Amino acid sequence: xxLKSSLAITAGKTSHWFLHNFMHGGTSLxxxxxxxxxxxxxxxxxxxxEIAIITGxxxxxxxxxxxxxVLEAKYGNVLTNKSGSNMKQGIVTAFxxxxxxxxxxxxxxxxxxxxxxxxxxxxxKPKLFVLTNLFRDQMDRYGEIYTTxxxxxxxxxxxxxxxxxxxxxxxxxxxxxxxxxxxxxxxENQTEKEQLAPANTDGLLCPSCQHIxxxxxxxxxNLGKYFCPECGFKRPELTYKVTALTQQTPQSSSxxxxxxxxxxxIGGTYNIYNALAAYAVGAQFDVAPETICQALSQxxxxxxxxxxxxxxxxxxxxxxxVKNPVGLDQVLEMIKTDDKxxxxxxxxxxxxxxxxxxxxxxxxxxENLPFDKIPSVLTGGERYKDITFRLRVAGVPEENFAxxxxxxxxxxxxxxxxTEHIYVLATYTAVLQLRKLLADEGYIKGGMD
Amino acid sequence: MKYxxxxxxxxxxxxxxxxxxxxxxxxxxxxxxxxxxxxSEIISLDQLFDPKKFxxxxxxxGQDYEQVxxxxxxxxxxxxxxTYIEDGGPMLxxxxxxxxxxxxxxxxxxxxxxxxHALDHYTKSQDxxxxxxxxxxxxxxxGQTYHxxxxxxxxxxxxxxxxxxxxxxxxxxxxGEDQGEGAIYKNVYxxxxxxxxxxxxxxxxxxxxxxxxxxxxxxxxxxxxxxxxIKPTY
Numbered sequence: 001x002x003l004k005s006s007l008a009i010t011a012g013k014t015s016h017w018f019l020h021n022f023m024h025g026g027t028s029l030x031x032x033x034x035x036x037x038x039x040x041x042x043x044x045x046x047x048x049x050e051i052a053i054i055t056g057x058x059x060x061x062x063x064x065x066x067x068x069x070v071l072e073a074k075y076g077n078v079l080t081n082k083s084g085s086n087m088k089q090g091i092v093t094a095f096x097x098x099x100x101x102x103x104x105x106x107x108x109x110x111x112x113x114x115x116x117x118x119x120x121x122x123x124x125k126p127k128l129f130v131l132t133n134l135f136r137d138q139m140d141r142y143g144e145i146y147t148t149x150x151x152x153x154x155x156x157x158x159x160x161x162x163x164x165x166x167x168x169x170x171x172x173x174x175x176x177x178x179x180x181x182x183x184x185x186x187x188e189n190q191t192e193k194e195q196l197a198p199a200n201t202d203g204l205l206c207p208s209c210q211h212i213x214x215x216x217x218x219x220x221x222n223l224g225k226y227f228c229p230e231c232g233f234k235r236p237e238l239t240y241k242v243t244a245l246t247q248q249t250p251q252s253s254s255x256x257x258x259x260x261x262x263x264x265x266i267g268g269t270y271n272i273y274n275a276l277a278a279y280a281v282g283a284q285f286d287v288a289p290e291t292i293c294q295a296l297s298q299x300x301x302x303x304x305x306x307x308x309x310x311x312x313x314x315x316x317x318x319x320x321x322v323k324n325p326v327g328l329d330q331v332l333e334m335i336k337t338d339d340k341x342x343x344x345x346x347x348x349x350x351x352x353x354x355x356x357x358x359x360x361x362x363x364x365x366x367e368n369l370p371f372d373k374i375p376s377v378l379t380g381g382e383r384y385k386d387i388t389f390r391l392r393v394a395g396v397p398e399e400n401f402a403x404x405x406x407x408x409x410x411x412x413x414x415x416x417x418x419t420e421h422i423y424v425l426a427t428y429t430a431v432l433q434l435r436k437l438l439a440d441e442g443y444i445k446g447g448m449d
Numbered sequence: 450m451k452y453x454x455x456x457x458x459x460x461x462x463x464x465x466x467x468x469x470x471x472x473x474x475x476x477x478x479x480x481x482x483x484x485x486x487x488x489s490e491i492i493s494l495d496q497l498f499d500p501k502k503f504x505x506x507x508x509x510x511g512q513d514y515e516q517v518x519x520x521x522x523x524x525x526x527x528x529x530x531x532t533y534i535e536d537g538g539p540m541l542x543x544x545x546x547x548x549x550x551x552x553x554x555x556x557x558x559x560x561x562x563x564x565x566h567a568l569d570h571y572t573k574s575q576d577x578x579x580x581x582x583x584x585x586x587x588x589x590x591x592g593q594t595y596h597x598x599x600x601x602x603x604x605x606x607x608x609x610x611x612x613x614x615x616x617x618x619x620x621x622x623x624x625g626e627d628q629g630e631g632a633i634y635k636n637v638y639x640x641x642x643x644x645x646x647x648x649x650x651x652x653x654x655x656x657x658x659x660x661x662x663x664x665x666x667x668x669x670x671x672x673x674x675x676x677x678x679i680k681p682t683y
Contacts, residue, residue: 136466144466144512199462199491200470202512210518212462212494356582357598359643362471389648389682390471393478 008038009045012096031092042088042123045095049079049108051124052281055117055152056132056167057145058327059274062266063132064111066278066296071107073295074287079108087116107285114148121155128163128284129156129180130277133170135221135326136202136360145172145203156180165280167273168238169223175207185240185280187224187272189255190217197222200363208233219269220333221326240280242272250318250338250423251309260289265299268334270327310443312422313415319424321431323355325363328425332369335423342421344374345414346391347381347407347430354427358386366394376417378402380410381430407433411441450486452669454661457503460511460519461491464545467600469509471645472541472654476505479647479654483674485662494518498526500533504661510544513557520549520562527565534567539636539660543646544601547632547639548572554603568634569608578602584620584642586613586630594618595650596683597642599630605641607632614640636660644683651679 012034034041054064064080071078081094091110098108112120117129131152134145149172156164160180166173168184195215197204203221206213206228213233218224227234244256250267257279264275275296282292310317318335322328335342350358371377377396379388384405391401404410411434414422426434438444458473473489480487487505492498498506511519523530530550534540548554551564554572564571584599595615604624607613613623614631622630623641631640638657640646647654655677662671 144514146512146514199458200465201462202466204462205515205518357467357600357643359468359471359598359645362468362474362645362648363465385681385683386648393471393474393648 002038002044004038005041005044008034008041009096011037012041012092016093016097030096031089031094034092034096035089040123042092042095042120045092046108046124049106049124050285051108051110051126052128052130053110053112053117053120053126053155054130054132054277055112055114056130057114057135057137057148057324058270059132059277060111062271063130063274063277064109066275067109067130067281069298069300070278070282070287070292070295071109071285073291074282074285075103075105075107079106081110087113088119091120109281115151117152117155118158119155121158126159126162128165128281130281131164131166131170131173132273132277133167133223133326134172134203135324136363137324149175153178163284165277165284167223167277168236169219169225169273170203171207171213171222171226171235172203174233174236182236183239183280183284184236185276186235186238186242187217187219187245188238188241189243189245192216192225197224198365206231206233219273220330223273240276240283242276245272248334248337250334257293258289260293262293263297265297267337268330270330308444310438312438312443315415315417315420315422317414317422317424319426319431319434321428322364322425323427325360328361328364331425332365336369338421340421341419342374342423343376343378343414343417343419344369345378345380345410345417345422345424345426346387347410347424347426347434348379348383348387349381349427349430349433350383350386351429354429358383361387361390366391369394371396371400374400375419376400376402378404378410378413378417380404380407380413381426407437410434411437450481450484452483452485452662452666454480454485454487454504454658454665455502456487456489456505456507457498458489458491459498459506459508459546460493460515460523461489461507461509462493463515463519464509464511466509466511467544467643468645469507469543472507472509472543472647475645475647475651475654476507476658479651479677479679480658483655483658483662483677485658485674487658492526494522498529498533500529500536500538503533503538504665505657506530506533506538506540508540508542508546508550510546516545516549517556517562519545520564523549523565524563527567530565531567534635534637537636537664539657539664540638541647541657542637542639543643544641547641548603548605550637550639551605551608554605568632568637568639569610570605570632570639571608572603572605575602575604580621580625580641582620584622584630585618586615586620586622587618588615591652591656593650593652595642595646595653597640597644597646597649599641600643601641605632610634614638636664649683651682655679
């Protein structure tokens with residue numbers, strides 16, 4: 001290691017120690033400082049690690065957390081970056097503060113922002129890449145799915161020896177021939193019936209002949225067993241697959257991966273994909289299927305933090321982050337599986353972290369909710385007018401519909417809702433603001449970091 | 450319901466990137482309040498556009514990749530679309546749809562992508578810049594103010610027969626130079642607005658619906674529909 005790198009690492013570790021002990025924080029600053037002294041420090045830090053990079057639009061955070069659980073079940077301590085700290089500084093900080101696992105094997109699982117993949121790849125040598133999915137997402141920031149995929153590939157192509165573990169149900173991940181070995185995972189649990197995806201879905205063009213793709217079955221959005229009736233382009237062979245889907249509730253899913261049962265303590269079909277990706281990584285790291293499934297089936301509150309259940313004076317309030325149309329649709333599908341009556345609140349902000357363009361709410365299929373069975377619907381947040389008109393158009397009956405701009409009033413209203421189960425769908429900064437209010441009133445501990 | 454209108458959603462399965470479907474949903478919503486049943490149908494690749502079959506057409510925007518595919522296919526619908534437009538058929542075109550109704554636009558790799566020359570505008574590209582943010586414009590004929598969100602790299606310049614949809618109050622508009630946003634030609638309304646435009650600006654939805662109604666039912670009395678109050682949504 002060069003003197004410059006050593007110096008940089010020492011400075012970073014010292015600042016982390018200081019921030020951690022005296023300032024109660026410090027996710028990205030130590031990394032920033034270290035990078036300032038030695039921009040190439042990541043190379044030195046990551047040298048002896050076997051590294052898995054996890055990227056894609058949705059599911060990065062949970063896939064990363066589940067993968068860490070799976071790998072730790074066999075190898076002990078696994079290095080990972082803190083949820084959301086998926087830019088370069090955050091990744092440097094993760095390496096600075098790493099502890100070595102009991103097995104002595106150094107493994108790192110890195111949640112990496114799509115645009116950061118090529119940047120990180122200049123300095124580290126990944127063992128494998130996990131590509132979860134690519135959907136339209138806060139397009140004021142990220143751009144189109146095809147350009148996003150090109151960015152990811154730029155990083156992948158720097159390491160043709162690395163394995164690519166890709167969602168085989170996503171057509172885009174089969175659109176370009178790579179020098180890398182590619183292994184696919186996906187769903188193989190349904191009876192085949194030829195169908196089209198709903199029209200308002202993106203990524204439906206066949207990458208080889210530009211006709212509309214058909215499906216033999218579909219899990220959601222443009223994910224499924226696709227094929228092109230014009231040119232024969234089709235879903236690749238799957239190595240890791242969901243072979244049965246036995247039960248889904250808003251809180252859990254029971255399914256089988258390659259015939260091994262998993263009981264996942266979080267709802268949503270999208271989260272099954274995340275568990276499947278973690279299974280695939282575990283298998284590539286030689287973790288036994290039974291060990292993987294056991295790790296995936298544990299109920300770990302820390303892992304499932306993004307979908308949080310709060311006890312509000314006896315009411316069960318489930319707070320869910322929503323940020324893009326496909327994610328939103330999946331959440332709507334999930335809450336529909338509740339067998340108890342529920343009320344609904346949707347909170348919309350449009351700050352930078354939420355996406356400043358609110359038009360994505362129109363691509364979520366609120367029309368699919370059974371509003372005649374939902375006795376109370378509330379809209380709130382800084383852009384409550386936008387979400388109010390969205391829900392009015394979707395058919396919420398006026399007599400069950402209320403609007404509150406300030407989150408203080410939102411919280412007061414939620415406490416009065418007539419059902420025991422309440423779902424609060426909120427954009428990123430609205431979640432933060434509501435959590436702060438809930439913490440101030442003593443319902444939960446601390447903020448989200 | 451007493452009146453029926455049929456809408457063509459041009460390439461609704463390919464150009465649907467920024468909540469464009471919201472424009473169709475908003476039209477359905479206001480149509481219902483006017484006692485009109487609005488049905489819609491997607492007209493996409495390899496299908497013909499029959500100008501006699503439709504009372505309204507909507508043409509949204511998409512990603513570069515899909516738009517290039519559409520730019521080739523739409524040449525087969527060109528004559529029928531021009532017939533519809535010249536005959537006074539109401540149409541709303543957003544972003545990529547707006548650009549494709551014109552002469553050409555410049556694609557992501559600097560290539561010229563042909564429009565259908567139904568309207569006289571053309572669109573160039575900016576170097577490494579996009580106009581992104583909230584935008585407010587004022588329509589000078591009606592005095593109405595429209596709110597939206599713009600996110601476009603293209604800069605559009607109107608032809609002689611076109612006038613802007615509104616004058617920019619805040620934001621960038623067509624090209625950041627002439628204070629115009631969008632275009633009006635006959636009964637065609639074009640804009641870069643997301644939001645979606647008709648969800649934020651119900652008055653414009655009403656105007657398009659009334660145009661379509663009067664064209665389809667020339668002898669009917671639509672004063673009740675004209676008097677419909679549009680509540681602010683933004």
